[in-house]
Amino acid sequence: xxxxxxxxxxxxxxxxxxxxxxxxxxxxxxxxxLTGYYLDTWLLKGRIYPWLTIICLFLGLGGGVxxxxxxxxxxxxxxxxxxxxxxxxxxxxx
Numbered sequence: 001x002x003x004x005x006x007x008x009x010x011x012x013x014x015x016x017x018x019x020x021x022x023x024x025x026x027x028x029x030x031x032x033x034l035t036g037y038y039l040d041t042w043l044l045k046g047r048i049y050p051w052l053t054i055i056c057l058f059l060g061l062g063g064g065v066x067x068x069x070x071x072x073x074x075x076x077x078x079x080x081x082x083x084x085x086x087x088x089x090x091x092x093x094x
Contacts, residue, residue, distance in 0.1 A: 017075050021068055024064060
């Protein structure tokens with residue numbers, strides 16, 4: 001029974017990992033677009049309308065990629081820490 005619980009916990013951990021990374025990238029891009037649109041329309045009164053929106057979109061995309069790299073490293077380190085004690089126990093048994 002505990003094997004099923006461990007598999008289910010691992011599945012939900014993987015699902016939360018994927019959701020966290022994808023939402024991080026999407027929200028970074030969304031924040032970039034909103035910032036660019038705000039700067040174009042309100043601050044510059046639409047004189048150079050699409051350019052700041054496009055520039056901020058790419059800045060948001062860059063931030064999303066950076067977040068992707070940071071989160072994937074963090075989750076891989078956590079996974080290695082959780083698997084390391086299991087590997088040591090397997091070595092001791094043999």
